[in-house]
Structure formats: C-alpha cells, structure tokens
Amino acid sequence: MTGQTPPVLAVERLGIAFGGLRAVDDVSFEAGRNRITTVIGPNGAGKTTLFNLISGALRPNSGHVRIDGREVTGAAPAALLRLGLARSFQITNLFFGLTVAENLRLAAQVLEPTVRAFLPVRRARVARARVGELLERFGLAAKAAELAGNLSHGEQRRLEIAVAMASRPRILLLDEPTQGMSHGDTEDTAALIRALAADVTILLIEHDIGLVMSLSHHVVVMHQGGKLAEGPPEAVRANPAVQAAYFGHA
Numbered sequence: 633m634t635g636q637t638p639p640v641l642a643v644e645r646l647g648i649a650f651g652g653l654r655a656v657d658d659v660s661f662e663a664g665r666n667r668i669t670t671v672i673g674p675n676g677a678g679k680t681t682l683f684n685l686i687s688g689a690l691r692p693n694s695g696h697v698r699i700d701g702r703e704v705t706g707a708a709p710a711a712l713l714r715l716g717l718a719r720s721f722q723i724t725n726l727f728f729g730l731t732v733a734e735n736l737r738l739a740a741q742v743l744e745p746t747v748r749a750f751l752p753v754r755r756a757r758v759a760r761a762r763v764g765e766l767l768e769r770f771g772l773a774a775k776a777a778e779l780a781g782n783l784s785h786g787e788q789r790r791l792e793i794a795v796a797m798a799s800r801p802r803i804l805l806l807d808e809p810t811q812g813m814s815h816g817d818t819e820d821t822a823a824l825i826r827a828l829a830a831d832v833t834i835l836l837i838e839h840d841i842g843l844v845m846s847l848s849h850h851v852v853v854m855h856q857g858g859k860l861a862e863g864p865p866e867a868v869r870a871n872p873a874v875q876a877a878y879f880g881h882a
C-alpha cells in the first residue's frame with residue numbers, strides 16, 4: 633500500500649462488446665480531483681459507450697470502475713448519484729412542460745433528508761435553497777418561471793448542467809455540453825465549466841478541439857474502442873499517432 637488517497641474516479645481495463653464489435657476495449661485512466669479530463673476521438677470511437685459504462689447505463693463485460701477506490705462497476709445510475717456521480721446527457725433530458733425552477737427542484741429533491749422527501753414541495757427547504765443557488769450560478773434567475781421548453785438552445789444546455797449539479801455531485805460527466813451552441817454561448821459555457829471544476833471533478837466528451845485545448849487538464853484519446861493516448865492537452869496534440877488517427881481527419 634502506498635498510503636496515497638485513491639483517485640476520485642478510476643477506470644481500469646474497461647470493456648464491452650456489441651456482437652463482434654469491441655465498442656470499448658481495455659480502457660484505463662484516472663480522473664484527478666477537481667480537474668477537467670476530456671475524452672476525445674473520432675465518431676464511433678466509443679466515447680459515449682464509455683460514459684454509459686461509467687454512469688451505470690450499461691454493464692461492462694470486463695474491467696472496473698472505482699469512485700474514491702470503491703468498486704462501483706455495474707452499479708445503477710441512482711446508486712451512483714448517491715455516491716456523488718452525476719451525468720448530463722447529450723440528448724436533452726429536461727421536462728419541457730415544467731418551469732426552469734421546477735426542473736431544478738425535482739433534481740434537488742435528493743438533498744432533502746429522507747423523512748422529508750415526500751413532504752409538499754413548499755416545505756422542502758433544502759431543495760428550495762439549492763434551486764436559488766443554481767438559478768444564480770447558472771445565470772437563469774430571470775428565467776426561473778419560464779417553461780424549459782421555451783428557453784433558447786444555449787439556455788437549455790445550461791439548465792441541463794444545472795440539473796446535473798443540483799444533487800451536489802463530486803463527479804460530473806458532461807457529454808458534448810456545447811453541441812449546437814452559438815460561439816457566444818460556447819464561450820459562456822466553457823467559462824462555467826471551468827468555474828465548476830473548483831467544486832467537482834469533471835469528465836467531458838468534447839469535439840471542439842479549441843475548447844478541448846483550452847479547458848482540459850488531461851486528455852484521453854479513444855480510437856476504435858481502445859485508448860490511443862492520454863496526457864496533457866499539448867502533448868496529446870503533438871502525438872503523431874493521435875494526429876494520424878484524429879487530427880489528420882478534417
């Protein structure tokens with residue numbers, strides 16, 4: 633034993649096959665505490681499948697996922713949320729017919745002590761306080777009473793991240809959080825993600841290489857299910873194998 637604190641999130645030799653296709657093949661890496669670790673790779677490289685394995689949406693055929701050294705492989709998403717792992721989805725995951733505040737309150741309800749969890753919403757003090765914090769932090773206070781379905785695309789993506797943060801997770805998985813955003817919204821969201829890293833360990837899937845370079849502390853490159861390389865952003869970009877497999881393709 634080294635006596636060192638285990639990494640907040642560790643993936644060890646993780647793998648899953650769909651029929652003959654090894655969608656994630658023997659992938660290992662660690663996400664450092666309060667760091668932004670970004671998974672990149674060409675379409676079909678296995679990034680989303682990797683997220684599905686880590687977040688409990690899929691069970692791996694092989695390998696391990698550990699949170700703070702504790703084995704959580706194959707645990708259900710709700711159990712992982714209780715252990716502090718939250719995920720924001722690439723496909724929008726909001727209730728469009730509810731207001732911004734209501735979406736946040738539903739997600740924050742897990743913070744209520746169990747005995748109060750079924751009390752009327754107006755008495756859920758912890759959840760209500762959390763909603764207030766999130767509205768401020770995510771710049772959504774002016775939209776609190778607006779239906780989520782009426783928000784702009786950029787605001788909806790921001791609300792999704794706020795919903796994922798509602799339970800005060802320690803690990804946040806974000807799947808292409810700036811996809812489809814305008815340049816201005818992308819910049820704002822990048823600043824927001826950077827600020828969030830003060831509180832949480834972030835694992836990101838991102839296609840925008842400029843953003844990957846400016847946001848990430850650590851980059852994991854996937855290719856055909858396997859891990860091709862990992863390291864600091866500049867080192868990864870300079871890696872000839874990465875350039876051939878990924879940056880070489882416009």
Ligand SMILES: Nc1ncnc2c1ncn2[C@@H]1O[C@H](COP(=O)(O)OP(=O)(O)OP(=O)(O)O)[C@@H](O)[C@H]1O
Pocket residue numbers: 650653655673674675676677678679680681682
């Ligand atoms: N449920 C499934 N059943 C069968 N094949 C699947 C399933 N999910 C993913 N795949 C396949 O696994 C491979 C990896 O897909 P995945 O979506 O993880 O890639 P990705 O890197 O996230 O791609 P993109 O950047 O396009 O989102 C692809 O060939 C995909 O077709």
